Amino acid sequence: MKNNIIGLKLGYIIMSVFLVVLLVLGITIDRMFTSFYYNEMQKETEELTSHFIGMAESQDSSNEQMMSTFAEFSDVSIFNISKDGNVILHSGVHDRSDRSFIQASDVSRIFAGKSVDFEYKDPAGHSYFIIGKPIMEGDTTQSALYVMSSTESMKQSLASIRNLLLIAGIGAFILAIGITGVIAMILSRPLIKMQKATRKIAAGELETRLSIRSTDEIGFLAAAINDLAVDLQRYRDTRQEFLANISHELRTPITYLEGYTKVIKDGLYETEGERDLYLDIIHQEAHRLQHLVDDLFELAKMEEGKVTLTQEWIDLSQLTEQAVRRVELKAKEKGLQLKLQLSGDAYMIRGDQKRMEQIIMNLLENAIRYTDEGEIIVHVEFTADAATLIVEDTGIGIPEEELPYIFERFYRVEKSRSRQYGGSGLGLSIVKKLVELHGGKIRMMSQPGAGTRCEVQLLNLSKSEYM
Numbered sequence: 001m002k003n004n005i006i007g008l009k010l011g012y013i014i015m016s017v018f019l020v021v022l023l024v025l026g027i028t029i030d031r032m033f034t035s036f037y038y039n040e041m042q043k044e045t046e047e048l049t050s051h052f053i054g055m056a057e058s059q060d061s062s063n064e065q066m067m068s069t070f071a072e073f074s075d076v077s078i079f080n081i082s083k084d085g086n087v088i089l090h091s092g093v094h095d096r097s098d099r100s101f102i103q104a105s106d107v108s109r110i111f112a113g114k115s116v117d118f119e120y121k122d123p124a125g126h127s128y129f130i131i132g133k134p135i136m137e138g139d140t141t142q143s144a145l146y147v148m149s150s151t152e153s154m155k156q157s158l159a160s161i162r163n164l165l166l167i168a169g170i171g172a173f174i175l176a177i178g179i180t181g182v183i184a185m186i187l188s189r190p191l192i193k194m195q196k197a198t199r200k201i202a203a204g205e206l207e208t209r210l211s212i213r214s215t216d217e218i219g220f221l222a223a224a225i226n227d228l229a230v231d232l233q234r235y236r237d238t239r240q241e242f243l244a245n246i247s248h249e250l251r252t253p254i255t256y257l258e259g260y261t262k263v264i265k266d267g268l269y270e271t272e273g274e275r276d277l278y279l280d281i282i283h284q285e286a287h288r289l290q291h292l293v294d295d296l297f298e299l300a301k302m303e304e305g306k307v308t309l310t311q312e313w314i315d316l317s318q319l320t321e322q323a324v325r326r327v328e329l330k331a332k333e334k335g336l337q338l339k340l341q342l343s344g345d346a347y348m349i350r351g352d353q354k355r356m357e358q359i360i361m362n363l364l365e366n367a368i369r370y371t372d373e374g375e376i377i378v379h380v381e382f383t384a385d386a387a388t389l390i391v392e393d394t395g396i397g398i399p400e401e402e403l404p405y406i407f408e409r410f411y412r413v414e415k416s417r418s419r420q421y422g423g424s425g426l427g428l429s430i431v432k433k434l435v436e437l438h439g440g441k442i443r444m445m446s447q448p449g450a451g452t453r454c455e456v457q458l459l460n461l462s463k464s465e466y467m
Contacts, residue, residue: 011184018176026165033161037154041129042117048074049131049147056080056135056145064089077128077148080135083111094148098122101130102146110134110144119151127151190218194225201225206233238408250292253285295426302433309352309437316387316458317346317380319353323360324378331368337375344382350461351438359434362427363391363454370452371395382460389456398446406444407432431456 051070055063068091071078077092081102090096101120109116116132128148134141190212200208206229212222260278262268269275301307324340331338367376374394381388398406407428428444435442435456446452 008184010187011180014180014183015176018180019173022169022172022176026169029165030158030162034158037158041149041151041154042131045076045117045129045131045147045149048076048149049133049145052078052145052147053133053135056143057137067091075150079146079148081107081144081146083107083141083143088143092148093150094122094128101128101148106132107144111141113141120148127155190214190222194222197225197229201229201232206236234405238405246292246296250289253289256285257282257289295430299426299430299433302430302437307433307437309355311350312353313348314351314353314356315346316349316356316389317342317382319357320360320378320380320389323357323364326361327364327368330365331376334368334371335373336368336371339375339377341377341379342382343379346380346382347387347460349387349458351458355434356438359431359456360389362431363389363456366427367391367393367395367452367454374451384460386457386459388458390453392451392453394451397448397450397452398444399448400446403444403446407442 052067055067055070067078067080067089071091075093077094078089079087079099079102080089082088085102085104085107087096087099100122101118106116110132111134113134115134116130118130120128120130122128127150129151130146130148132144132146135143135145193210193212197208197210208229209226210222212219214222260282264275264278264282269278298307321340324338328338364376364378371393372395376391376393379388379390379392381390432442435458438458440456440458442457443455444452445455
């Protein structure tokens with residue numbers, strides 16, 4: 001039960017609502033039957049009184065005997081009262097001597113031609129419904145007739161109905177407890193599963209999955225937890241891979257630096273040319289190490305939102321042409337053709353020149369790194385709405401299932417080949433964040449063995465500027 005608190009809460013809520021509904025329904029039915037029996041008794045007594053009045057007002061000499069007989073047959077008592085309060089006629093089970101129900105004010109109303117009706121309880125505790133009406137002789141009230149009808153049968157009927165309602169209510173409540181328990185268990189079971197699953201995920205068991213497949217909010221929540229577990233698992237795996245790659249990338253230049261500095265320090269070289277060669281290697285590895293640290297620092301700043309852009313008007317075509325010239329030698333060393341194409345009427349775009357150059361250089365270096373033969377085409381296209389930079393290569397390509405993740409931090413495509421081509425796996429993540437800082441969009445399309453096409457689209461803000 002300690003693990004099913006939500007089930008207990010749901011049970012209490014459902015039972016509370018059901019109990020309130022049951023009480024309201026019981027009270028309503030009781031009131032309905034009480035009103036019904038009371039109205040029926042009043043109607044019946046009214047009809048009997050009308051019959052008695054008709055008998056009393058007739059000129060038949062035997063009307064008193066008829067009234068007495070009819071009263072006994074109808075199980076009512078009648079009192080015929082004169083104006084001075086004397087009993088002219090009495091019939092029925094009620095004691096003749098008990099006349100406490102006869103009030104002077106009521107008698108006055110009756111002799112004024114009006115009717116009265118009320119409930120009365122005699123000294124013995126019996127309850128009656130009483131109607132008083134005038135007996136007329138012409139236009140004059142001759143006497144007052146009281147008809148007393150016992151309410152005991154009505155109360156017995158109501159008591160039977162109330163007992164039946166109580167028994168039915170208790171039965172329904174017991175049944176509701178069972179149904180509520182089942183409902184609470186059904187509703188709480190998936191929540192308990194999700195609680196246990198999230199605790200496992202929090203403890204590092206990222207392979208945990210929920211098998212809840214309902215098409216409601218609980219099913220959607222379970223699917224979201226599964227997606228979270230998948231994302232965390234991928235994040236953990238890529239982070240571990242990233243740390244392994246970074247360790248390798250750091251270890252290599254550090255090993256070179258340590259080894260060649262020791263060679264130079266101990267004088268383990270034969271010629272000045274050999275020493276200069278070692279110094280060149282030390283310089284290159286130091287530069288490589290600095291580049292890696294800069295990438296890590298840059299990414300950290302971007303993720304913390306600490307990177308600000310120095311906005312200025314940039315000639316994208318000229319900037320791209322300069323970047324192409326800078327990587328031209330590296331492309332030739334691999335035997336690759338590097339082509340630059342411009343289309344549309346060029347215009348200035350708004351952005352940070354240093355960061356924009358970083359975007360272009362990252363894309364070009366990536367294309368060269370992962371292309372062993374063929375060509376790399378750089379295309380800058382200007383339209384009325386946007387300027388688009390396209391870098392297309394004939395390299396090894398990217399598997400389709402990995403395309404959605406290539407801009408994620410720590411992610412490396414095909415880990416087995418990462419050692420061959422190098423790189424820290426941070427370049428595209430940095431590029432994407434920089435493009436978004438410029439208000440642009442980046443899209444990658446690729447096929448394994450056929451090459452990769454990367455498009456960076458930047459809005460034309462100069463259009464409104466020059467209009």
